[in-house]
Amino acid sequence: MRKRIHVGTRKGLFTFERESEGKWTIVETAFIGDPVPMVLPDRRDDVLYAALDLGHFGAKLRRSRDFGKSWQEVAIPEYPKVEGDDAEKAPALKLIWCLEAAGNDVPGSLWAGTAPGGLFRSDDRGESWQLNASLWDQPDRAKWFGGGYDVPGIHSICVDPEDSRRVVLGVSCGGVWITEDAGSSWRSSTTGMYAEYMPPERREDPAIQDPHRIVQCRSAKDTFWVQHHNGVFRSENGGASWQEIHAQPSSFGFAAAIHPSDPDTAWLVPLVKDEHRVPVAAAVVVARTRDGGRSFEVLRQGLPQEHAYDVVFRHGLDIDGTGDLLAMGSTTGSLWVSEDQGDSWQTLSTHLPPIYVVRFGQS
Amino acid sequence: MPTVAFTPNLRRHLECPDVEAPPGTLAAVLENVFRENPKLRSYIVDEQGRLRQHVAVFVGGELVHDRVRLTDEVGADQDVFVMQALSGG
Numbered sequence: 001m002r003k004r005i006h007v008g009t010r011k012g013l014f015t016f017e018r019e020s021e022g023k024w025t026i027v028e029t030a031f032i033g034d035p036v037p038m039v040l041p042d043r044r045d046d047v048l049y050a051a052l053d054l055g056h057f058g059a060k061l062r063r064s065r066d067f068g069k070s071w072q073e074v075a076i077p078e079y080p081k082v083e084g085d086d087a088e089k090a091p092a093l094k095l096i097w098c099l100e101a102a103g104n105d106v107p108g109s110l111w112a113g114t115a116p117g118g119l120f121r122s123d124d125r126g127e128s129w130q131l132n133a134s135l136w137d138q139p140d141r142a143k144w145f146g147g148g149y150d151v152p153g154i155h156s157i158c159v160d161p162e163d164s165r166r167v168v169l170g171v172s173c174g175g176v177w178i179t180e181d182a183g184s185s186w187r188s189s190t191t192g193m194y195a196e197y198m199p200p201e202r203r204e205d206p207a208i209q210d211p212h213r214i215v216q217c218r219s220a221k222d223t224f225w226v227q228h229h230n231g232v233f234r235s236e237n238g239g240a241s242w243q244e245i246h247a248q249p250s251s252f253g254f255a256a257a258i259h260p261s262d263p264d265t266a267w268l269v270p271l272v273k274d275e276h277r278v279p280v281a282a283a284v285v286v287a288r289t290r291d292g293g294r295s296f297e298v299l300r301q302g303l304p305q306e307h308a309y310d311v312v313f314r315h316g317l318d319i320d321g322t323g324d325l326l327a328m329g330s331t332t333g334s335l336w337v338s339e340d341q342g343d344s345w346q347t348l349s350t351h352l353p354p355i356y357v358v359r360f361g362q363s
Numbered sequence: 364m365p366t367v368a369f370t371p372n373l374r375r376h377l378e379c380p381d382v383e384a385p386p387g388t389l390a391a392v393l394e395n396v397f398r399e400n401p402k403l404r405s406y407i408v409d410e411q412g413r414l415r416q417h418v419a420v421f422v423g424g425e426l427v428h429d430r431v432r433l434t435d436e437v438g439a440d441q442d443v444f445v446m447q448a449l450s451g452g
Contacts, residue, residue, distance in 0.1 A: 033375075056417040056447040057376065057406040073377070073402060078410035088431045092409035 003320065004361040005327045006048070006068075007335060008036035011353035013050055015068050016335075017363060024337060024348050027363075028068040038315065040099035041361025044107045047125060048361065051096035051112075059093050059114075063126055067363045077112050077120035077129040091116050095149065098315070100157040103164020111167070113154030117144055117174065121183065132183045135169075140188060143207035147172035147229065148314075155314050158216035158224065168224065168239050170214035175206045176226070178239055192242035196230050197274070212254045213314045215266075218321075223263035227256040227314075229274060234293055236263070245293035249280040255317035257326060259341075264292040267319070267326060267342055269312040277311055284308045286328070286342050302345030303336065310334050315357035329355030367396050367443040369403075377402050384443075389422060390433035392443060407445060408433075419448045 003018040004027075013036045015028040030036075031052060038051040048064040050071070062071040082090030095115040102109035102121065112120040112129065119132040135141070144152035156170030165182040175190045188206040195203055195210065202208060210229035217223040222238040231251040233242040245251070250270040259265035268287045271277050279285065283305040287296045304310070310330030317328050326338040328345075333352035336345040365386055369379040377400075384395040390412070397404040407418055414420060414430040421427070423441035437443055 054376070054406075056415065057373065058409065058415055060376075060405070076405060082411060087411055087413070090411045092411050092413070 002363050003325065004041070004067075004363055005318075005335075005337065005348075006039040006041055006357075006359045006361050007327075007329055007352065007355055008039045008050065008315075008357040009329075009333070009353035009355050010035050012036060013039060013068070014352060015361075016337075016348060022339060022346060024346075030068060030071060031062075035356070037356045038096055038099050039357055039359055040101070040110070041359055042101050042110075043362070044101055044104060045125075046362070049099055049110070049126060051099060053095055059096050061096060061126055074126035075122075075128050077114055077118065077131070079116075079118055080131060091118070093118075094151060095153060097153045097155045098157055100159055103159050104161075105164055111157045111159070113157050113169065115149050115153030116151035117141065117153060117171065119154055119157075119169065119183070134179075134184055135177060135186050138177075138186060140207040141174065143205070144171060144174035145208070147210045148212075156211065156214035158214055160216075160221050161218050162221055166238075168214060168216065170211040170226070172212060173208055173210040173229075175209040176211055176214065176239060189239045190242065191240070192235075192244065193226075193228060193233055194230060213256045215256050215258045217258050217263040218260040220261075220263035223258070225256045225258050225266045227253050227268060232256075232268060232293065234266075243293075245289075247287050247289075247293070248296040248298055249285065249287070252277075253312070254314045255312045255328075257317050257319040259323045260319065260321055261323060262290075265290045265323075265341075266293070267317065268296075269317055269328065271311060278309050279311075282307050282309060284310050284330070284334075286326075286338075286345075288342050299342045299345075301343065302338075302347065304334070313356055315359075316355055318358050318360050320360040325360065327358040327360065329358040331355065364439060365392060365437050365442055367392060367445065369445045370447050372447055373403075373406060373445075376406065379403055386437050386439040386441070388433060389420065389427055389429075389435045389437055389443070392437045393433065417448045419446045420444070421446065 005016040007014040012032040017027040035053040040049040052060040079091040098113040120129040158168040160166035169177040190206040226233040232245040257267045284303040335348040368381045421444040427435040
């Protein structure tokens with residue numbers, strides 16, 4: 001079994017494999033020339049999924065059963081058909097923004113988070129998809145608005161590792177949504193979060209919060225970290241409430257990773273601020289805390305420290321199951337890997353297309 | 364009978380040879396094509412049946428007017444070209 005990193009970019013999917021300690025090489029390429037906004041290596045059955053954004057021809061989904069050697073087109077999530085006068089403005093799939101396995105007890109079942117804001121479920125490995133009507137019909141959904149894209153989108157889907165009926169969603173901009181019954185009912189939960197981009201009276205409105213990325217600790221499932229538009233937040237009670245964390249050298253960014261067995265250890269990739277989305281002092285760094293956010297180490301070894309303008313998007317940072325390996329990909333096509341929890345980084349490429357997503361897998 | 368032809372760029376993704384279809388509204392003409400080639404549908408129209416924003420369809424050399432309900436008539440002596448718009452995508 002070899003470790004892999006699947007890298008979805010503006011111009012294709014690139015798969016790196018770890019041949020030996022510190023040695024990673026590209027072993028597969030696919031969809032060269034086409035945007036790949038999301039990839040899911042499903043550890044339950046070793047099926048690989050790649051979402052495409054074909055621009056002219058729409059969002060598509062491909063599936064591979066041979067570790068990315070060949071691909072088959074499968075169904076895309078589709079929004080409900082609207083007839084009559086409203087047809088012109090009816091919602092249609094714009095982007096498959098995130099894909100997640102729906103739990104070890106439901107092999108083959110998947111969740112897809114999409115723009116414009118629909119959550120979909122497949123119980124047949126992507127052969128068919130059903131819109132989650134309960135979330136779609138929430139009255140507060142009317143308050144959601146675009147963040148990152150012109151329309152709202154679901155980018156984070158955290159499935160409880162012990163109870164797959166419990167799922168936490170992140171929506172830009174639509175807050176944090178929690179179900180405990182596999183999506184039959186939902187509640188919004190953003191107590192503690194705030195939005196400085198809104199008028200004062202709407203500052204704490206749950207339905208307009210912009211969590212850029214939500215990650216969950218695999219072993220301490222009640223601990224979540226959120227890189228939010230207005231800073232970093234952490235929950236130790238399953239998302240019931242959130243505490244603000246002040247990261248270094250800044251608290252703005254998109255990506256977050258959490259150690260699989262230590263809920264106090266997390267990584268962020270800071271940028272200056274929302275209206276100045278570049279690394280602080282034009283130096284790429286990773287911020288790591290080992291004490292639940294009370295303090296941060298700023299990790300630089302192996303990362304560019306002069307005139308570097310790399311931005312790491314929401315899905316551009318991943319950690320493997322051991323908690324030792326991190327991968328990070330940037331908008332300027334830089335890809336780095338760390339095999340020591342971020343202490344040092346190795347550059348795998350500086351000339352890939354802009355990177356949307358990196359995910360660890362295996363072959 | 365009208366011929367329906369597709370931009371060669373689609374062939375990167377799926378087979379879509381030129382086909383003949385009976386005249387009628389553009390919706391009816393395309394429906395005939397999609398019946399024979401179901402995977403093609405989502406590349407040309409969205410789930411609401413509207414032409415994708417950056418797909419351009421010409422009937423008899425003219426860009427179609429109704430991109431939502433596809434009511435433009437395709438005459439027996441007119442051909443349909445499904446192209447990609449140069450904007451967007």
